[in-house]
Amino acid sequence: xxxxIILDPIQFHLTVSRLCYELIENHDDFSESVIIGxxxxxxxxxxxxxxxxxxxxxxxxxxxxTLDITFYRDDFRRxxxxxxxxxxxxxxxxxxxxxxxxxxxxxxxRSLRAxxxxxxxFGRPKQVEMLTLIERKYSRHFPLQxxxxxxxxxxxxxxxxxxxxxxxxxxxxxxxxxxxx
Amino acid sequence: xxxxxVDHLLGIKQITKEDIELIFKTTDHFKDVINRPIKKVPSxxxxxxxxxxxxxxxxxxxxxxxAEKRLSADIINFSASSSSVKKxxxxxxxxxxxxxxxxxxxxxxxxxxGAAVFLSKHINSRIINAGDGTHxxxxxxxxxxxxxxxxxxxxxxxxxxxxxxxxHSRVALSNIYALNMQGAKVCVCGPPTLIPKHIKELGVxxxxxxxxxxxxxxxxxxxxxxxxxxxxxLFPSLREYAMLYGLNKELLDSIKKEIIxxxxxxxxxxxxxxxxxxxxxxxxxxxQVENGVAIRMAILYLLASxxxxx
Numbered sequence: 001x002x003x004x005i006i007l008d009p010i011q012f013h014l015t016v017s018r019l020c021y022e023l024i025e026n027h028d029d030f031s032e033s034v035i036i037g038x039x040x041x042x043x044x045x046x047x048x049x050x051x052x053x054x055x056x057x058x059x060x061x062x063x064x065x066t067l068d069i070t071f072y073r074d075d076f077r078r079x080x081x082x083x084x085x086x087x088x089x090x091x092x093x094x095x096x097x098x099x100x101x102x103x104x105x106x107x108x109x110r111s112l113r114a115x116x117x118x119x120x121x122f123g124r125p126k127q128v129e130m131l132t133l134i135e136r137k138y139s140r141h142f143p144l145q146x147x148x149x150x151x152x153x154x155x156x157x158x159x160x161x162x163x164x165x166x167x168x169x170x171x172x173x174x175x176x177x178x179x180x181x
Numbered sequence: 182x183x184x185x186x187v188d189h190l191l192g193i194k195q196i197t198k199e200d201i202e203l204i205f206k207t208t209d210h211f212k213d214v215i216n217r218p219i220k221k222v223p224s225x226x227x228x229x230x231x232x233x234x235x236x237x238x239x240x241x242x243x244x245x246x247x248a249e250k251r252l253s254a255d256i257i258n259f260s261a262s263s264s265s266v267k268k269x270x271x272x273x274x275x276x277x278x279x280x281x282x283x284x285x286x287x288x289x290x291x292x293x294x295g296a297a298v299f300l301s302k303h304i305n306s307r308i309i310n311a312g313d314g315t316h317x318x319x320x321x322x323x324x325x326x327x328x329x330x331x332x333x334x335x336x337x338x339x340x341x342x343x344x345x346x347x348x349h350s351r352v353a354l355s356n357i358y359a360l361n362m363q364g365a366k367v368c369v370c371g372p373p374t375l376i377p378k379h380i381k382e383l384g385v386x387x388x389x390x391x392x393x394x395x396x397x398x399x400x401x402x403x404x405x406x407x408x409x410x411x412x413x414x415l416f417p418s419l420r421e422y423a424m425l426y427g428l429n430k431e432l433l434d435s436i437k438k439e440i441i442x443x444x445x446x447x448x449x450x451x452x453x454x455x456x457x458x459x460x461x462x463x464x465x466x467x468x469q470v471e472n473g474v475a476i477r478m479a480i481l482y483l484l485a486s487x488x489x490x491x
Contacts (some may be wrong), residue, residue, distance in 0.1 A: 069215065071222035071482075082486040084183040085210040120221035 004154055006085035006134065007174040011039035015150040016045075019131060020052045022148050023100065032126075034063040034100040038115045039086035042096070042103040044165045045133055049102065067101075069114040088118075104136050104163040106132035106149075109142035119131075134174055185483050189308040191297045192317035193358035201363065205327055207479035210473070215251060215475055228485050231284045233276070234311070235261040240446050240470065241311050241320070245288050248477035254485075257284070262462040272296065273303050280306055285488055286481070287316035289313075294351075307484045317347050321445050322355035324476040326363060327471045329400055332441055337364035342394045343452050344370045344426060345404030348377050348415075352403060352445045358382050370394040371426055374415040391426050394434045402443045403428055403454045423452050430457040441465050 027033040030053070037046030043066045045168060050064045065067055070085040075089075101115055111124060119128070131148035136155050153176065160177040184303050185200050214222055223406050225402055230249050234242055242258075249256045259279070276287065286307040290295055291399050294316035312318040331338050347353045347369045360367045361384050368386040376387060395401055406422065416422050428442065442454070442463045447448040458464060 035467065071210075071224045076224050077486055077488060082183050083484075085207060088213055117223065121214075121217050121221075123218060143311075 001176050002178045006176050009172045012172040016048050019148050029060055030062045036065045036067045037099045039068040040101040045104050046102045063092040067118055069118045069141045072114040072117040094125045096126045099125040099128045101129045105134045105161050106146045107136045107138045109144040112144050113142050189301045190319050191310050193319045193322050193355045194303050204479050208475045211478040212475040223253045225252040225485050228285045229255040230286045231257050231279050233259045233289045238290055245477050248474050254445050267456050276304055293482040299369050317353050317355045319355050321352050322359040324473045325427040326359050328472050340366045340398045341400045342368050342398035343402045346375045347376050349407045350404050400441050406452055428458050429455040
């Protein structure tokens with residue numbers, strides 16, 4: 001298997017930073033907005049976004065939570081090994097708020113579909129947006145699109161995109177893995 | 182590990198410590214779900230479950246039904262008193278008829294010990310034992326351990342006193358298996374006629390003096406005196422039983438430490454436990470009931486995940 005780097009650590013940081021400025025353009029001081037990371041991989045991006053927003057805006061209070069979508073997935077009993085659930089932590093009201101859902105990779109749209117379903121169990125938001133670090137183009141199974149995109153990549157279904165985090169893997173990197181012919 | 186080692190929940194004896202851990206971990210998530218504004222998840226929306234109650238039940242039946250509904254399963258309820266069982270139909274025939282209507286899982290309570298195990302050998306469906314005679318009541322034991330863990334942090338090393346009608350109690354047997362497996366110390370307490378002769382072989386202590394038992398324990402699990410299973414008179418009178426083995430506030434206050442008091446229900450107030458104890462801060466009886474729904478959701482979810490899609 002060979003791997004190509006899609007984002008190196010510097011590009012990674014610049015991309016997260018740009019995404020934050022795009023968020024600020026639409027959400028001002030976040031007084032009417034909340035950010036929710038989809039478990040399991042979206043939570044690292046959400047933490048990074050929060051600290052970057054605080055660096056730019058100062059110590060504004062931005063409600064940030066995590067949402068587990070395991071029980072809302074449409075592939076229950078279709079996988080060889082069942083997925084273990086993760087923690088949901090939403091200790092704020094989403095009713096009438098602008099919700100920004102966050103995940104590291106946007107691929108088929110199935111996670112977002114489940115995420116929307118899971119999120120609605122907490123109330124009726126005013127508006128929902130989706131932010132992703134990597135968008136894999138031309139691979140949607142649902143008519144869904146992210147609103148904020150770090151980097152769009154063309155990839156084959158046999159390829160794999162992996163986001164590595166400094167706190168987990170020692171370096172911030174995004175790699176595209178290709179199975180050798 | 183994200184999968185149970187078993188295809189049915191027939192008893193605690195058939196499962197492992199890792200299974201219990203997985204069930205508890207999953208329960209944590211479902212407890213979170215049932216405290217949300219919308220308490221329902223779509224996981225089991227293509228699963229049909231039959232609740233077969235060949236014996237009366239309120240709490241367990243409602244708890245299972247609620248757990249199934251919160252998981253979006255389709256359910257059918259069956260009670261023996263209003264069915265063809267009265268006309269002489271056998272258990273296998275009754276269940277096979279229900280299964281031919283495309284039912285995926287069976288939750289069964291039955292007065293005969295071993296009924297769930299028997300059924301699992303003869304029919305092709307997932308079975309959850311909701312109590313089989315005087316044998317096992319695994320979901321009750323799991324929710325009891327979960328409630329202890331929630332209150333005291335861990336089950337390991339805790340001292341649990343099970344008081345009352347041990348000989349007829351499926352709750353006691355399942356709890357002994359579950360608590361031992363998790364490293365708790367278990368002692369049973371009651372009149373000698375209500376304690377099975379060789380119970381020590383299960384790795385438990387026996388104490389005939391309730392006060393001594395209470396002074397030893399961290400958790401007192403009071404069992405119901407089962408009038409429906411007392412064909413022979415095993416103690417002189419309810420009044421005498423209440424005097425010697427009933428838990429009252431005076432006795433609870435006389436011991437020099439804080440213990441938690443549990444009861445699987447239904448309670449005979451004034452017999453095994455007095456009202457002032459039931460309603461005191463020591464009792465976690467209603468927490469047990471709440472946890473029961475989440476535990477049953479976890480078990481249904483984990484067993485359903487092993488059903489192959491058609």
